Amino acid sequence: MATATATTSSAVPATAFLRRQGANGGANRSLRWARNQHQRWSPRRSGAAVITAKFDLKPPPYPQDALEPHMSQNTMSFHWGKHHRAYVDNLNKQIVGTELQGKSLEDVMIRTYNKGDLLPPFNNAAQVWNHDFFWDSMKPGGGGKPSGELLKAIERDFGSFEKFSEEFRSAAATQFGSGWAWLVYTVNPRPSDGKELLVLKTPNAVNPLVLGYTALLTIDVWEHAYYLDYQNRRPDYISIFMEKLVSWDAVSAKLEVAKSRVA
Amino acid sequence: MALRPLLTRRTLASASGFSSNGGITTSFRGLQTFSLPDLPYDYGALQPAISGEIMQLHHQKHHQAYITNYNKALEQLHDAMSKGDAPAVVKLQSAIKFNGGGHVNHSIFWKNLAPIQGGGGEPPKGSLGWAIDNHFGSLDALVQKMNAEGAALQGSGWVWLGVDKELKKLVVETTSNQDPLVTKGPSLVPLIGIDVWEHAYYLQYKNVRPDYLKNIWKVINWKYASELYGKECP
Numbered sequence: 354m355a356t357a358t359a360t361t362s363s364a365v366p367a368t369a370f371l372r373r374q375g376a377n378g379g380a381n382r383s384l385r386w387a388r389n390q391h392q393r394w395s396p397r398r399s400g401a402a403v404i405t406a407k408f409d410l411k412p413p414p415y416p417q418d419a420l421e422p423h424m425s426q427n428t429m430s431f432h433w434g435k436h437h438r439a440y441v442d443n444l445n446k447q448i449v450g451t452e453l454q455g456k457s458l459e460d461v462m463i464r465t466y467n468k469g470d471l472l473p474p475f476n477n478a479a480q481v482w483n484h485d486f487f488w489d490s491m492k493p494g495g496g497g498k499p500s501g502e503l504l505k506a507i508e509r510d511f512g513s514f515e516k517f518s519e520e521f522r523s524a525a526a527t528q529f530g531s532g533w534a535w536l537v538y539t540v541n542p543r544p545s546d547g548k549e550l551l552v553l554k555t556p557n558a559v560n561p562l563v564l565g566y567t568a569l570l571t572i573d574v575w576e577h578a579y580y581l582d583y584q585n586r587r588p589d590y591i592s593i594f595m596e597k598l599v600s601w602d603a604v605s606a607k608l609e610v611a612k613s614r615v616a
Numbered sequence: 617m618a619l620r621p622l623l624t625r626r627t628l629a630s631a632s633g634f635s636s637n638g639g640i641t642t643s644f645r646g647l648q649t650f651s652l653p654d655l656p657y658d659y660g661a662l663q664p665a666i667s668g669e670i671m672q673l674h675h676q677k678h679h680q681a682y683i684t685n686y687n688k689a690l691e692q693l694h695d696a697m698s699k700g701d702a703p704a705v706v707k708l709q710s711a712i713k714f715n716g717g718g719h720v721n722h723s724i725f726w727k728n729l730a731p732i733q734g735g736g737g738e739p740p741k742g743s744l745g746w747a748i749d750n751h752f753g754s755l756d757a758l759v760q761k762m763n764a765e766g767a768a769l770q771g772s773g774w775v776w777l778g779v780d781k782e783l784k785k786l787v788v789e790t791t792s793n794q795d796p797l798v799t800k801g802p803s804l805v806p807l808i809g810i811d812v813w814e815h816a817y818y819l820q821y822k823n824v825r826p827d828y829l830k831n832i833w834k835v836i837n838w839k840y841a842s843e844l845y846g847k848e849c850p
Contacts, residue, residue, distance in 0.1 A: 435823040476770050529714045530813075531771035557770055576813065580814060580815060580818040581819070584673055584815075584819070585677040
């Protein structure tokens with residue numbers, strides 16, 4: 354019986370995940386939770402006395418109010434504290450005692466995606482993964498333009514950063530109902546036009562991983578992601594996300610990891 | 617964000633210059649376009665079950681956007697059809713389903729609601745009341761069933777009480793996104809639809825969709841549903 358809590362890491366070594374090292378470094382982040390009572394994320398639940406393999410609600414790599422005014426603390430407290438937490442809790446309830454228990458999150462996700470014939474735990478599993486990925490896609494003082502290899506790749510595959518930005522915003526704006534827009538990296542199968550980077554949009558909980566891609570960046574366009582701050586004005590939310598929130602550092606790191614796996 | 621006090625309904629149809637004959641206008645090109653139907657009550661009239669803030673946004677922004685985009689899609693469809701551009705016609709189907717469905721569904725929804733003073737929440741009598749008791753056991757059982765299905769719906773969609781006009785049977789169904797009830801069965805007629813898109817409740821109920829579902833029954837207009845049922849199952 355596994356005693357470790359399952360994590361969202363894939364087979365890549367943990368050191369490759371630069372996303373954990375924000376301005377404060379991983380070690381200091383938990384101290385900031387305790388010091389800044391009014392800003393901190395709620396402490397993790399201690400869980401049952403019996404140690405079982407279960408998924409945790411991981412806090413984003415920045416304080417709850419760090420994305421103000423672009424994404425309010427109010428929104429974060431509900432989005433992370435209620436929605437994301439519910440996906441984690443409900444997933445744990447759904448898989449306890451089943452053969453999914455003890456497997457990695459990605460494994461649970463792919464198995465329950467079931468080639469599109471979704472099994473009940475999929476929505477919760479995928480939404481846990483999606484939200485972890487979403488918090489990592491943002492940072493305080495984010496936005497602007499990417500640089501280095503990432504910018505080169507974007508310019509190669511989209512023509513220019515502006516053209517990519519337009520395509521990404523359009524995907525986010527036109528995903529009807531609930532869903533996500535993504536920048537993904539694809540090598541296998543290589544698309545016929547030779548492009549490695551693509552913009553995708555997915556409904557509800559579906560993500561590029563279960564479709565065979567490597568995700569680099571996402572924006573949540575479920576209404577709960579923006580309604581408190583922007584109401585019906587999804588395009589405004591998308592603009593602010595691109596201009597003020599997106600963490601190009603995180604995206605670059607993910608591209609580096611993706612390429613190193615292929616090399 | 618502050619909204620100014622919402623005391624009066626907006627007669628948007630007359631403000632925009634369209635004739636209010638059911639919200640349909642025939643344009644110069646002979647193409648029928650649509651306009652936002654008036655609400656038969658003030659935005660604040662369904663409080664506290666549904667806040668005035670939500671009603672105004674829902675009506676003036678969300679429903680209006682479906683209508684605007686539906687009209688646009690119809691115009692594009694008209695063009696594509698007259699050019700005989702079959703791929704374009706097919707490609708437009710999703711925009712028509714999304715936005716036309718949004719218009720159809722929300723037009724029903726406003727009629728499904730009524731202020732308490734206007735009979736909102738009053739249980740159905742007559743043949744619909746009987747049919748509900750026969751089919752579901754009780755009105756409460758129907759409500760529990762619809763609430764459970766509405767709460768369990770993943771993403772965006774609607775939960776419906778409908779009547780199969782061929783089989784003369786009541787059904788509870790859910791649809792995704794803005795799919796109208798008829799997508800679940802060609803002989804299904806919607807009697808009551810409850811919008812469970814997050815925009816329908818989030819500002820007031822946040823993530824607690826079950827509370828929204830519990831409370832909306834206080835303003836459900838059973839009179840309208842009963843009349844409709846009486847027509848389909850005389």
